[in-house]
Each structure stands twice: as structure tokens, then as C-alpha cells.
Amino acid sequence: xxxxxxxxxxxxxxxxxxxxxxxxxxxxxxxxxxxxxxxxxxxxxxxxxxxxxxxxxxxxxxxxxxxxxxxxxxxxxxxxxxxxxxxxxxxxxxxxxxxxxxxxxxxxxxxxxxxxxxxxxxxxxxxxxxxxxxxxxxxxxxxxxxxxxxxxxxxxxxxxxxxxxxxxxxxxxxxxxxxxxxxxxxxxxxxxxxxxxxxxxxxxxxxxxxxxxxxxxxxxxxxxxxxxxxxxxxxxxxxxxxxxxxxxxxxxxxxxxxxxxxxxxxxxxxxxxxxxxxxxxxxxxxxxxxxxxxxxxxxxxxxxxxxxxxxxxxxxxxxxxxxxxxxxxxxxxxxxxxxxxxxxxxxxxxxxxxxxxxxxxxxxxxxxxxxxxxxxxxxxxxxxxxxxxxxxxxxxxxxxxxxxxxxxxxxxxxxxxxxxxxxxxxxxxxxxxxxxxxxxxxxxxxxxxxxxxxxxxxxxxxxxxxxxxxxxxxxxxxxxxxxxxxxxxxxxxxxxxxxxxxxxxxxxxxxxxxxxxxxxxxxxxxxxxxxxxx
Numbered sequence: 001x002x003x004x005x006x007x008x009x010x011x012x013x014x015x016x017x018x019x020x021x022x023x024x025x026x027x028x029x030x031x032x033x034x035x036x037x038x039x040x041x042x043x044x045x046x047x048x049x050x051x052x053x054x055x056x057x058x059x060x061x062x063x064x065x066x067x068x069x070x071x072x073x074x075x076x077x078x079x080x081x082x083x084x085x086x087x088x089x090x091x092x093x094x095x096x097x098x099x100x101x102x103x104x105x106x107x108x109x110x111x112x113x114x115x116x117x118x119x120x121x122x123x124x125x126x127x128x129x130x131x132x133x134x135x136x137x138x139x140x141x142x143x144x145x146x147x148x149x150x151x152x153x154x155x156x157x158x159x160x161x162x163x164x165x166x167x168x169x170x171x172x173x174x175x176x177x178x179x180x181x182x183x184x185x186x187x188x189x190x191x192x193x194x195x196x197x198x199x200x201x202x203x204x205x206x207x208x209x210x211x212x213x214x215x216x217x218x219x220x221x222x223x224x225x226x227x228x229x230x231x232x233x234x235x236x237x238x239x240x241x242x243x244x245x246x247x248x249x250x251x252x253x254x255x256x257x258x259x260x261x262x263x264x265x266x267x268x269x270x271x272x273x274x275x276x277x278x279x280x281x282x283x284x285x286x287x288x289x290x291x292x293x294x295x296x297x298x299x300x301x302x303x304x305x306x307x308x309x310x311x312x313x314x315x316x317x318x319x320x321x322x323x324x325x326x327x328x329x330x331x332x333x334x335x336x337x338x339x340x341x342x343x344x345x346x347x348x349x350x351x352x353x354x355x356x357x358x359x360x361x362x363x364x365x366x367x368x369x370x371x372x373x374x375x376x377x378x379x380x381x382x383x384x385x386x387x388x389x390x391x392x393x394x395x396x397x398x399x400x401x402x403x404x405x406x407x408x409x410x411x412x413x414x415x416x417x418x419x420x421x422x423x424x425x426x427x428x429x430x431x432x433x434x435x436x437x438x439x440x441x442x443x444x445x446x447x448x449x450x451x452x453x454x455x456x457x458x459x460x461x462x463x464x465x466x467x468x469x470x471x472x473x474x475x476x477x478x479x480x481x482x483x484x485x486x487x488x489x490x491x492x493x494x495x496x497x498x499x500x501x502x503x504x505x506x507x508x509x510x511x512x513x514x515x516x517x518x519x520x521x522x523x524x525x526x527x528x529x530x531x532x533x534x
Contacts, residue, residue: 002182002186002187003186004186005185005186005187006185006186006187006191006192007186008186009161009185009186009187009192010192010195010196012160012161013156013157013160013161013192013196016160017160045081047080047084047089047092047093048080048081051080051092051096052080058080060099061080061083061092061095061096061099062077062078062079062080062083064095064099064288065077065082065083065086065087065092065095067287075370075374075513080092085516085517086513087509087513088509088512088513088516090139090141090142091141091509093141093145094125094129094141094144094145095288097125097144097145097148098122098125098126098144098288099288101118101119101121101122101125101148102118102122102288102289111158111159111162113157113158113159113162113165113166113169114155114158114159114162116243117151117154117155117158117159118155119243120151120154120236120239120240120243121148121149121151121152121155122148122285123239123242123243123281123285123305124147124148124150124151124232124235124236124238124239125144125145125147125148125235126144126281126284126285126288127147127238127239127277127278127281128143128144128146128147128231128232128235129141129143129144129147129284130277130280130281130284131143131234131235131267131270131277132144132231133502133503133504134269134273134277134502135267135269135502136449136450136451136452136502136503138224138227138228138231138441138447139445139446139447139448142205142206142447143228143231143232143235145206146205146206146209146210146228146229146231146232147209147231147232147235147236149193149197149206149209149210149232150190150193150209150210150232150233150235150236151189151193151236152193152196152197152210153188153189153190153191153192153193153196154189156192156193156196157185157189157192161185164184164185167180167184168180168181168183168184168185171183171184188212190210190211190212191212193210194207194210194211194212197210204225205224205225205228206228208225208228208229209225209228209229209231209232210232211229213229216229216230217229217230224441224445227266230263230266230267231266231267234259234263234267237259238256238259241255241256241259242278242304242305242308243304243305245304249307249308252308256274260274278305278308278309279306279309282305282306282309285305365389365390365391365393365394366390366391366511366514367510368390369386369387369389369390369514370510370513370514370517372386373387373514373517373518373521374517376521383517383518383521383522384402384415384416384518384522385416387514387515388400388401388402388416388417390514391491391493391511391514392418395493397419397473397493397494397495398419398420398421398473398494398495398496399417399418399419399421399422399473399476399492399493399494400417400418400419400422400492400493400494401414401415401416401417401418401419401421401422401492402414402416402417402481402489402490402491402492403417403430403489403490403492404488404489404490405433405489406429409433410432410433410434411429411430411431411432411433412429412430412431412432412433412439412443412489412490413427413428413429413430414426414427414430415489417492419494420471421466421469421471421472421473421494424469424471425466428466430464430466431464435464437462437463437464438451438459438462438463438478439464439478439490442478442479442480442490443480443487446480446482446485446487447480448477448478448479448480448508448512449476449477449478449479450477450502450503450508451475451476451477452475452498452499452500452501452502453474453475453498453499454467454468454472454473454474454475454476455474455498472494473494473495473496474495474496474497475494475495475497475498476492476493476494476495477491477492477493477494477503477508477511478490478491478492478493479491479493479508479511479512479515481515481516481518481519482516482519483516483519483520483522486519488519488522491511491515
């Protein structure tokens with residue numbers, strides 16, 4: 001009986017989607033399904049075509065991509081393809097999904113439940129993105145996709161089966177829990193979302209993040225997939241509480257503490273940073289709304305997040321100050337991260353404030369290198385040395401090197417670089433493709449690796465031995481260099497001091513943009529050489 005009811009629910013929603021009962025809802029489902037796929041499954045042209053089909057989202061994506069928050073290098077963007085090349089595939093994908101959800105959250109002619117579920121989906125995705133940036137061990141854009149899609153089933157129920165959804169929600173809140181949805185629909189919203197998205201052949205990690213496991217994934221579950229599932233679960237529950245206008249602040253504070261305590265094993269930074277995570281999520285909502293030229297999220301989301309972030313601090317600790325974007329920290333600021341956020345002039349001396357804004361000073365070399373590569377009429381013969389030199393001048397690291405695969409194609413070694421660590425390592429093997437250390441996420445999953453302190457036990461035990469010596473850096477970045485998911489190597493940047501805050505997108509975006517063009521030039525040069533031989 002329950003199976004028949006579940007089949008009927010799925011059929012009802014599928015029929016409603018195909019008939020277009022709710023304007024643009026089919027487009028939202030279509031774009032979510034398509035854009036949730038792995039980057040290797042959707043080409044740049046396919047992504048551009050998907051966004052181009054919706055003129056409203058197209059306009060907003062291009063407008064947002066031209067703002068400083070998404071395009072710190074200030075490169076003019078006039079097409080979706082320009083946005084993908086400048087801002088990055090994953091960020092444009094996330095931006096498109098965000099804008100679609102933002103649009104549905106603000107539609108006054110839609111049901112309250114649809115607007116509320118869209119708001120929760122968007123907020124959940126943004127909270128997960130901020131947490132991933134703080135954790136530094138997963139891709140923030142992937143975290144956004146997983147967390148926003150975890151509410152996918154309820155978004156559809158709140159759109160196409162409103163009266164039944166209200167009945168199930170009321171019964172669930174009265175104490176029935178998931179049993180209420182199984183009684184009314186034959187399956188839970190999680191199961192509905194999973195079944196609908198499974199037919200789109202999404203990557204397994206995303207499907208597992210949407211899926212409801214009983215019992216929850218244990219130690220035998222792949223770590224990277226388990227942590228995404230836990231992050232998506234936490235972000236959705238956290239966002240539901242934060243956006244619940246009927247939940248008193250005192251109750252929210254207590255439930256928040258209980259939730260954070262439960263998630264502490266996977267995300268130990270939460271107890272200290274939860275207030276800032278809410279504030280940063282609220283700021284990202286504001287940035288998104290401003291970039292889209294819309295206040296759609298309005299009182300449903302942003303105002304409630306702002307209120308919650310300023311309510312009673314967790315465990316009676318003093319509320320943390322508003323996060324200061326690293327690029328705008330003045331010279332000598334107490335919160336500046338040593339070696340990165342404290343701008344340096346020639347010889348490593350601190351820049352005087354009259355030398356100009358440190359963010360502009362720090363990015364100048366990278367901007368120049370990026371502009372030169374983008375304006376080159378033909379693929380540059382060897383763009384890597386100039387790109388590395390630009391990073392060296394900009395970030396003033398202790399160590400900087402680019403490592404690639406050796407002739408066997410199984411092990412990575414340094415191809416070019418400088419610094420005491422690079423000198424000591426020489427041409428020795430750094431790690432192999434088969435090794436499940438921290439760099440595995442870099443070269444196999446194409447995920448940025450950002451480490452604030454290598455002495456942190458959560459990180460230290462996953463590092464190779466060559467990163468544990470006396471001359472090893474205390475903080476580092478490892479960025480995969482690839483074009484259309486074809487890996488060319490890993491950029492390693494290390495500093496002699498620990499870092500106080502995670503690396504922000506405003507810091508990473510210019511470096512990623514530069515090396516994406518480096519990879520593109522290299523691919524084109526190799527392709528031209530191959531065609532010449534053929």
C-alpha cells in the first residue's frame with residue numbers, strides 16, 4: 001500500500017512538472033538536475049546553453065559575475081562563457097542555482113510553503129558553503145550543491161501538493177515525524193528527492209548527500225562522502241531552525257548548541273565559529289541579492305539570519321566580531337594572517353599605508369600575468385614560469401612549486417619551484433596517485449586543499465612525511481591546475497607561519513583564474529602540436 005502511494009506521489013509531481021502548472025518550476029528542476037552533475041558530465045557550452053535558455057537568470061548571472069564579490073580581477077564579462085572562464089565553472093553553476101532558488105523564494109504569487117522551502121534550500125546551501133570554507137577540506141561549491149538539494153523533495157511537495165504537504169508538516173510537528181510524510185505521501189521528502197535526482201544520474205557523492213540513511217553513515221563509509229552527507233544534514237537542520245519565525249531565541253540558542261555538540265566530531269570549529277558562520281551566510285545572501293538586483297530573500301531569509309546571528313552567543317561566549325574580508329585588512333591589523341594578509345613590499349618589508357590599498361597591491365602581479373595570457377594571440381610557449389613568478393611576488397610565500405606526474409604517470413614530483421622545501425626535495429617523489437593522503441583530494445577530486453596549521457592533528461596525520469620536517473611550512477595551499485577537468489599538476493604555496501582564518505574566495509579566485517588560463521594554453525599548445533604531427 002505504501003509503495004503504491006509513493007508511486008502515485010512521484011507520478012503526480014512528474015505530471016505537474018511536465019504540464020508546467022507552476023511557471024518556471026520545470027526550468028528550476030531541469031537546471032538543478034543538469035547543473036548538479038559532475039563538471040565532467042556538463043561541458044562549458046552545455047552549461048552556457050542551459051543558463052542562456054532563461055533570460056532572467058542569464059541577465060542576473062552576468063550581472064552578478066561582474067560584481068567584485070564574484071569577479072575581484074574586474075574583468076569585463078558579457079556572456080555566460082566569459083563568466084565561466086573568469087569566475088569558474090563551479091561558481092557559475094552555484095550562482096545559477098542560487099539565483100533560481102532566490103527567484104522562487106520571492107514570488108508573491110506562489111504558495112508560502114514553496115517560498116519557504118526555496119528559502120531554506122538556498123540558505124542551507126550557503127551555510128554549507130561557508131562551513132566548507134572554514135573547514136578547508138572540501139570544495140565549497142560542491143558543499144552548496146549537496147546541501148541545497150537535500151531539501152529538494154520538500155520544495156517539490158510545497159509547490160505541487162501544497163494541501164497534503166501542510167497536513168504532513170502539521171502532523172510531523174505534532175510528534176509523528178517522518179511517519180507523517182510516509183502516511184500522506186508513501187515516502188519521506190528525502191526519499192522523494194533521492195528518487196527524482198537518481199534518474200538524472202547525478203554523481204554518487206551528491207546522491208548520498210541527499211539520501212536519508214538509517215543508521216547514519218559509519219566509519220566504513222567513504223570519508224569524503226560521509227563528511228558531505230553530515231555537512232548537508234547539519235546545514236539543512238541549522239537553516240530550518242534559523243528561518244523558523246515561530247522559534248523563540250532562547251529555544252533556538254539551546255537547539256543550536258545541541259546540534260553543534262552532536263556535529264562537533266566532524267566539525268570541531270563550530271562551537272567557536274557558529275555566530276560568524278551565520279553572519280557570513282547572511283552577508284553572502286546580501287551579496288547575492290544585491291548582485292541579482294533583487295531583495296527576494298528579504299524578510300524570509302536574510303533578516304532572520306541577521307537576527308539569529310545577533311541573538312544570545314553560544315555557551316555564553318562573547319559574540320565574535322563581524323568577519324573582515326582578508327583583502328581589506330589594513331597593514332599591521334591584529335587580525336591579519338601572518339605572511340599572507342600582511343602586505344609586503346620589496347625585500348619583505350611591510351607596505352606603508354600610503355602605498356595604496358593592500359588588496360590592489362597584492363593582486364597586481366597576478367592581474368598583469370592573467371591579462372597578458374588572456375590577450376596573447378596564440379597559446380604561450382611556456383606560461384608556467386611567469387604565472388609562478390606572479391604568485392611569488394603577490395603572496396610572498398616561503399615555498400612555491402608546481403608538481404606534476406613523472407614519466408610513469410603514477411607519481412608526482414616538483415617540475416619547477418623555489419624555496420627551502422623545494423630545494424630539499426629536489427626531484428624526489430612527493431606522493432603517488434594510489435596514496436590516500438591529503439593530496440588525494442587535490443589530484444583525484446580536483447578539490448582545493450587549504451591548511452591553516454599543519455600541526456592540527458586532523459590534518460597532520462594525513463600529510464606525507466616530507467611535509468613534517470623542520471623546514472616545512474606551517475600553513476599552505478595546494479590547488480589542482482586543470483582545464484575542463486584534465487589535470488596538469490598541483491600548485492603548492494607554503495608560508496612559515498600559521499594562518500588565523502580560512503582562505504577566502506577573494507584570495508583564491510585570482511590564482512585559480514590565472515592557472516586555469518595557464519592550463520588552457522598548455523592544452524591548446526599540446527593539441528596544436530599533436531595535430532601538426534598527425
